[in-house]
Amino acid sequence: MDLREVVAAKRDGGTLTEDQIRSLVLAYAGGEADDGLAAAFLMACFIRGLDPAETLFLTRAMVESGSTLPLEGVTRPKVDKHSTGGVADGVTLVFAPLAASLGLAVAKLSGRGLGHTGGTLDKLEAIPGLRTELSMAEMERQVEEVGCAVAAQTKDVVPADGALYALRDATATVPSVPLIAASVMSKKLAVGSDLILLDVKAGSGAFMKTPEDARALAEACAALGEAWGRRVRAAVTDMSQPLGDAVGNALDVAEAVEVLRGKRSGRLTDLAVIFAAAALADLTEAREEEAAARARAALEDGTAARAFGRMVEAQGGDPRVVDDPWAVLPRAPVVRPIEAPRSGWVGGMDAEAMGRAGVALGAGRPRKGDLIDPAVGLVVTAEVGDRVEAGAPIGEVHARNEDAARSAGAAVLAAIEVGEETVGAPPLVYGWHGS
Numbered sequence: 001m002d003l004r005e006v007v008a009a010k011r012d013g014g015t016l017t018e019d020q021i022r023s024l025v026l027a028y029a030g031g032e033a034d035d036g037l038a039a040a041f042l043m044a045c046f047i048r049g050l051d052p053a054e055t056l057f058l059t060r061a062m063v064e065s066g067s068t069l070p071l072e073g074v075t076r077p078k079v080d081k082h083s084t085g086g087v088a089d090g091v092t093l094v095f096a097p098l099a100a101s102l103g104l105a106v107a108k109l110s111g112r113g114l115g116h117t118g119g120t121l122d123k124l125e126a127i128p129g130l131r132t133e134l135s136m137a138e139m140e141r142q143v144e145e146v147g148c149a150v151a152a153q154t155k156d157v158v159p160a161d162g163a164l165y166a167l168r169d170a171t172a173t174v175p176s177v178p179l180i181a182a183s184v185m186s187k188k189l190a191v192g193s194d195l196i197l198l199d200v201k202a203g204s205g206a207f208m209k210t211p212e213d214a215r216a217l218a219e220a221c222a223a224l225g226e227a228w229g230r231r232v233r234a235a236v237t238d239m240s241q242p243l244g245d246a247v248g249n250a251l252d253v254a255e256a257v258e259v260l261r262g263k264r265s266g267r268l269t270d271l272a273v274i275f276a277a278a279a280l281a282d283l284t285e286a287r288e289e290e291a292a293a294r295a296r297a298a299l300e301d302g303t304a305a306r307a308f309g310r311m312v313e314a315q316g317g318d319p320r321v322v323d324d325p326w327a328v329l330p331r332a333p334v335v336r337p338i339e340a341p342r343s344g345w346v347g348g349m350d351a352e353a354m355g356r357a358g359v360a361l362g363a364g365r366p367r368k369g370d371l372i373d374p375a376v377g378l379v380v381t382a383e384v385g386d387r388v389e390a391g392a393p394i395g396e397v398h399a400r401n402e403d404a405a406r407s408a409g410a411a412v413l414a415a416i417e418v419g420e421e422t423v424g425a426p427p428l429v430y431g432w433h434g435s
Contacts, residue, residue, distance in 0.1 A: 065160035088242035100147025116355030126374035130317030203240030205351025222434030248377015332398035
């Protein structure tokens with residue numbers, strides 16, 4: 001097949017066959033097609049779009065480009081959960097051990113932070129010794145024995161997605177619903193879970209800025225799962241402000257431990273419970289209300305925290321992080337308060353700007369492959385709808401030096417709107433989609 005004809009057909013608005021898409025994707029993943037041809041293909045898809053059948057063909061081709069993880073040796077009900085990325089989004093750190101403590105199994109392939117969004121692997125690697133590079137056999141064995149594992153995607157699993165994603169980032173073709181849906185679902189469908197939960201973020205700190213755009217992505221992902229014969233539930237959730245308080249890596253882990261030990265309430269806790277309850281209700285005979293109550297009980301009685309400790313230890317990390325996080329986690333040498341500039345009501349936040357302030361401190365990476373500093377970051381305790389008083393602390397900066405702390409503090413204050421009128425808090429969940 002002349003792959004240039006495939007690109008030309010999509011460039012001219014044509015509909016591609018499964019054979020055409022598979023040929024191009026597998027040729028690129030196998031090094032038989034160059035970046036120029038694949039970039040032209042992506043741009044044609046970005047401009048002309050892909051219909052549902054083409055999106056399914058693309059997803060299937062990416063899964064077929066590598067190995068899969070069937071999890072046939074795992075006897076518990078299996079659930080996978082994915083977030084489209086945001087700021088202070090530590091749900092996976094809580095959800096995986098929480099679901100395991102409820103008798104479910106979680107085999108989670110996670111990624112690293114890029115741009116203003118944080119990465120679960122970066123957060124976990126703030127724990128000394130913790131290893132995220134697991135073979136598929138190691139991951140399956142750990143999930144069966146411990147109940148959960150969070151690890152990096154291996155080069156053998158959906159390699160076409162890794163190659164195409166890097167090219168999408170370089171060619172400004174990332175914000176395409178079909179391309180995003182195929183990328184997300186190829187990784188999920190390569191793992192043999194009984195249920196796939198998707199957390200599709202909407203707001204200033206997300207890639208999808210509006211609930212409407214997020215809903216389109218959620219529906220596209222759910223449709224791919226249904227066409228594959230897999231059960232998918234996708235929630236559109238709010239990212240108009242940071243989900244938790246911590247924007248960093250060690251700071252995120254410490255916050256997640258507090259949630260797992262039942263010591264912290266708020267939006268992060270509530271969303272982790274919502275997803276755990278959805279998984280438990282879907283995969284067992286528990287009713288939604290009963291499932292939520294059981295999830296909260298697992299946080300309050302320490303069961304979920306113990307599951308996290310077992311996961312950390314199984315992956316080579318120091319399990320003392322569960323009992324005393326700051327005896328284990330790295331600390332920044334400079335900690336400075338962030339104070340409210342005026343009295344009033346918090347009317348809005350630019351979550352992306354806060355994420356970028358964390359990146360500027362060294363907590364994230366502007367470019368793929370950049371090193372990060374696990375100790376630095378931000379803590380922002382004010383939320384939309386809160387009353388703040390001038391000069392009162394509303395957060396902290398954890399930095400390497402005073403100049404970096406001052407700059408980050410100023411960036412956070414510039415990202416927070418304080419007005420004289422009360423403002424209602426946005427909903428945590430806008431709605432669910434899928435089966």
